[in-house]
Amino acid sequence: MQPVPFHVAGRPATGAEPLSVHHPYDGREIGRTSYASPDQVEAAVAAAAAVADRAAALPAYVRAEALAHVSRRLAERAEEVARLITAESGKPIRWARVEVTRAISVFRWAAEEARRFSGDLQRLDTDPAGQGRIAVVRRVPRGPILGITPFNFPLNLVAHKVAPALAVGAPIVVKPAPKTPLSALLLGELLAEVTEPDGPGSGLPAGMFSVLPVPNDRAGELVADPRLPVVSFTGSGPVGAAIRRAAPDKHVTLELGGNAAAVICADWASDADLSWAAERIATFGNYQAGQSCIAVQRVLVHEWLYDGFLPRLVAAVAALRTGDPADEATDVGPLIDEDAARRVESWVDEAVAAGAAVEVGGRRAGTSFAPTVLTGVPPDSRVQTEEVFGPVLVVAPVPDEAAAFAAVNDSAYGLQAGVFTHNLQTAFAAHRALRVGGVIVGDVPSYRADQMPYGGVKGSGVGREGVRSAMEDYTEPRVMVLTGLDL
Incomplete structure (x- = not known):
């Protein structure tokens, strides 16, 4: 059984430490990959930081077409992906198919939102001091994102990190759950298909995404890295609370547990x-x-x-x-x-x-x-x-x-x-x-x-997912005031 590669700055890679994935129902091995080494993690983070400005400046159509490509390719491989989800997570096949359908929709929504995420105008002549002035308010990426995902939706919850990040032009480093990494690695394979296949300017910059299997006890190094100013985590409440304590100066979004x-x-x-x-x-x-x-x-x-x-x-x-x-x-x-x-x-x-x-x-x-x-x-x-x-x-x-x-x-x-x-x-x-x-x-x-704002209060987290809501969480407003205009 050949190990499935992960992706470092958009390129396939393997590590020296093996990671076997087992079926929850009967315990049999259903796939292999490997953990990223510290040097490979460093290469991924360094690439994300280096490409951040270029990623933010990508034309909307480039981002949208890359996202639409992933949506189409997931649709083409839907049954294969569903069976992979079932094998690594134990999810019944009928519900695995629903998860794939939702992920297809998430990337499609992100492609559409990438084209209309344009900011707004504000008239400032509402008071005499603002006569002849207008504000252009645009949202710009906060910087590279660390996305940490759980085992229970090994494809769609990765999609909810990746698709909004690419839609706004933010590099992202994904750490999937070690028990269910294979769906995320398949998604990385599809993203690699739009990673500048014909040279600079033909797709996503190579450093714009990485998918890295990393042991949970080494995730703290990624959380602490100042080159990843945004942390988006889905998982348990105690881990989410630890992330907030460990990264008080970062923009942290948490989708945690419930008691519905x-x-x-x-x-x-x-x-x-x-x-x-x-x-x-x-x-x-x-x-x-x-x-x-x-x-x-x-x-x-x-x-x-x-x-x-x-x-x-x-x-x-x-x-x-x-x-x-x-x-x-x-x-x-x-x-x-x-x-x-x-x-x-x-x-x-x-x-x-x-x-x-x-x-x-x-x-x-x-x-x-x-x-x-x-x-x-x-x-x-x-x-x-x-x-x-x-x-x-x-x-x-x-x-x-x-x-x-x-x-x-x-x-x-x-x-x-x-x-x-x-x-x-x-x-x-x-x-x-x-x-x-x-x-x-x-x-x-x-x-x-998947397009609606989704998240909770109290111990259920902070921030909201849903494509548009996550795009807003991953960005911050930047204002430009134009002066001396006849409005």
Whole structure:
């Protein structure tokens, strides 16, 4: 099995330290690459810093055409890429295909935004002192970016770092998760196709991107490097907090964990309503084996509806098919490794020992954990207060919407929430009251459109992703005032 090269300043490279990638479902080796050496990391960072001014000056059409090329090539290789995602992350193939489709869209959106990211004009003659003056406000890259990505979306969350960076003309060094580097390396291969294939001026400058497998215990050197003034991290809260402490003078964006809640309001009362909500919550509490920061974890049901809703949810969860993620019929695959599955098991066992009831699931087999519904969970249990990042739903009745919204807010996290209601007043009340980054009305909190602002408050992070939002985060305004004009 030949090692897959990584990319240093747009060029393929290999290192001396091997990195084997194993399938989470059965443990077999599915690919090999290597870790970048310190010298290769230095070469990548130095190249990004050296090319920053040239990258910022790239014409919009060059950036847009490069991004559109990647979008097209992902579409051409969609099934191959989906199967790679499944092999390295354990994600069921049906959901891996969705991830590829989303990444195609991210690069397409970035190509479009690159052409219209133009700044604005401000009249300054709103006061006498500004007569004859106008301001041109443009956004310019803050500098080279360090993008650190997690294992659970090994392609699309890399796309959400890379595509906005290239759209604004900022070099980027990507450190993918060591457990799932291969999708990112394939993306680097596609980017290499538009790295000045016909010499200077024909594509992206060679130093504009690098994709470097780096051990997690060496990532701190990249975070601290002053030549990378922007750090964009997606991952766990403790690591994100450590990055902020380590880089107080940098522009740091963090997309961290969640403890996503779905609220079933009193007006969501018909059989069709309850069945829809049960199916959606069952699916999106478990679709990544719960390994999504907006997977449903807490379910708050109006007490009038609780007895009618809970059996529907239990039946919907029980109907989910678990097994080999390469099987077209599989709904729920394994967790990323056995340590993750054992942690979920220990948290569920802890809640049960404290009085919680297992309505369905609750069993571990190797790296897999059966989709689980818990009731009667004590409020201080970790499955209630922390991010489970596993296929576990905690269900509880609430007396009214105000109590439900208070329960949603009683969390260290604030990423997204779902509110099942037909009432417009209730929807706006939720949007006003809930301390989260996004409120999804009539559906689960797991909905995300890749172009919309996405991110959270409290322990869920700082800054926003989504193509346009990330472009703004990666840039800063620069003002030019023109004087002596007849406006």
